Amino acid sequence: MYQDDLTPKEDNNSKHLINRFNKMVENQRFEYFESEEIERIIDHFCEKEDKKKIIKAFGLYEKLFPFSFQLNLKKAQVLIFFDRPNEALDKLKENSNSKNEDYLYTLSVAHSKLKNHTEAIKILEELLLTNETNEEVISSLANEYQIIGNYSSANDMIEKLLLLDSVNEFYWFTYILSSEVEENSNRAIEFIKKFIKIHPYNFEAWFYLGVAYQRKDDHLNAIEAFDYTIYIKEDFEKAYINKADSLSELGYYQNAIDSCLESLKYKEANAAIYYDIGDYYEKLDNLEKAKSYFHKSIKKDENFEESWFALALILDLQGQHLEASYHIKKAIDIDPTNVDFLFSYAQIHEKVGFIKEAEIAYRKVLELDEFDTETWLNYSHLLSQYESYSEAINLLKRAIKIDPKKAELSYRISAYLFKSGNDELGLQFFKEALIINYDKNEEFFSYMPSVKSNIILLNLLTKHKK
Numbered sequence: 001m002y003q004d005d006l007t008p009k010e011d012n013n014s015k016h017l018i019n020r021f022n023k024m025v026e027n028q029r030f031e032y033f034e035s036e037e038i039e040r041i042i043d044h045f046c047e048k049e050d051k052k053k054i055i056k057a058f059g060l061y062e063k064l065f066p067f068s069f070q071l072n073l074k075k076a077q078v079l080i081f082f083d084r085p086n087e088a089l090d091k092l093k094e095n096s097n098s099k100n101e102d103y104l105y106t107l108s109v110a111h112s113k114l115k116n117h118t119e120a121i122k123i124l125e126e127l128l129l130t131n132e133t134n135e136e137v138i139s140s141l142a143n144e145y146q147i148i149g150n151y152s153s154a155n156d157m158i159e160k161l162l163l164l165d166s167v168n169e170f171y172w173f174t175y176i177l178s179s180e181v182e183e184n185s186n187r188a189i190e191f192i193k194k195f196i197k198i199h200p201y202n203f204e205a206w207f208y209l210g211v212a213y214q215r216k217d218d219h220l221n222a223i224e225a226f227d228y229t230i231y232i233k234e235d236f237e238k239a240y241i242n243k244a245d246s247l248s249e250l251g252y253y254q255n256a257i258d259s260c261l262e263s264l265k266y267k268e269a270n271a272a273i274y275y276d277i278g279d280y281y282e283k284l285d286n287l288e289k290a291k292s293y294f295h296k297s298i299k300k301d302e303n304f305e306e307s308w309f310a311l312a313l314i315l316d317l318q319g320q321h322l323e324a325s326y327h328i329k330k331a332i333d334i335d336p337t338n339v340d341f342l343f344s345y346a347q348i349h350e351k352v353g354f355i356k357e358a359e360i361a362y363r364k365v366l367e368l369d370e371f372d373t374e375t376w377l378n379y380s381h382l383l384s385q386y387e388s389y390s391e392a393i394n395l396l397k398r399a400i401k402i403d404p405k406k407a408e409l410s411y412r413i414s415a416y417l418f419k420s421g422n423d424e425l426g427l428q429f430f431k432e433a434l435i436i437n438y439d440k441n442e443e444f445f446s447y448m449p450s451v452k453s454n455i456i457l458l459n460l461l462t463k464h465k466k
Helices: 008-027 035-047 051-064 069-081 085-095 101-113 117-130 135-147 151-164 169-181 185-198 203-215 219-232 237-249 253-263 271-283 287-300 305-317 321-334 339-351 355-368 373-386 389-402 407-419 423-436 438-447 455-464
Strands: none
Touching (some): 008 035, 008 051, 035 051, 069 085, 085 101, 101 117, 101 135, 117 135, 135 151, 135 169, 151 169, 151 185, 169 185, 169 203, 185 203, 203 219, 237 253, 253 271, 287 305, 305 321, 305 339, 321 339, 339 355, 339 373, 355 373, 373 389, 389 407, 407 423, 407 438, 423 438, 423 455
8 A cells, every 4th residue: 555665756756745735735726636646645644644634635536536446446445544444345346346456455455354364365366376476465365374374375475475585584584483383393494495505695594494493492403504694694693692592502501602792793782682691691600790791781771671580589599688679679660460570579578578578479470370389389388387377278278279180289288287287178188189190299298298107198198099
């Protein structure tokens, strides 16, 4: 519907055209415009969502070219733009015998908007027969196939697009994702290999070959592909970052750091890359270096919540719980619904004796994810230590009602019941836990080693052992 990027001269012409139209409207006088000019005016005001000017432009169109086929087509396109596909379809039916490519393409878009995807595909396939290299049609077909879950056919279309435009990063990225959804990453790898045989110096192809290997956890081949990418285009910083990720997956953390630092020769550092370097140093147990890079990350972007979180975890590990508390609060301020942040906040505040704060955080986690077993267990432990076993038992009864198939919950409530002197009900929950998952009984005994010699429990274990 809209034109591609304009040259400076075309841009000036467009500004002049819009100014002419605006003056005509302001002065309430008539002026002649070519039909193509009016369509450009309509496109301009669609982008501005200026409905009054669009109506004025159509009024001029109807006055100058009342029987124009393009007039009806443009009206349909504008109706689609403003999300009125039913009206657009009615307008298009006025020229139902047309074989015009723009008409058919607009018809397919209207059907797609109305979720008539089979009809949209039928029209697009017909269009493709007349013009096999029309990227807009091929791209739309790929999208329609994806919508109906036909990822194999979608990938056929994306491969056509890549053969037509191999430097379009969006096509490559979409192809990798679509192949993954199709669960056929081997197809992507084979296609890219064949493509590289024809275009051996296409750095995008080498890069996305590496990405395809990464998706398969084949990191050695991924690293090789990224090395070829760098050989062809030394300043392609994404290749260094992805290579670092694969090196990290193989445990080569120092090499991963080196690759990230190498990328900084070609692109200014941002918060994400400093975070990655900090993460690799943390994996090397070089916590001071890790902290320094997390701090650098925050200096680049104080809203980069992952760096605040990483610092909180390291400070907590180093016993600096109050500092950890400050950093985890900063992370939560940025992302208040992140359950990992809230869970860590609860743990850190429990350590420093801020029990109410810890309780509030645990409750918030469970509001966001009531199936978070670890949070139910941690919260119940806190209640058992600072409130009562009765509170902890009641909490886990709620948890079991929500998620009855989690053996860990039944084992833990059993332990609390034994500790509170209710052996009979404790045995009942222990039996239920054994039925759900026998092997997890070790967690029960590690939490409550004092009953390891309990004859009744040992008999139950023998009875339920498969």
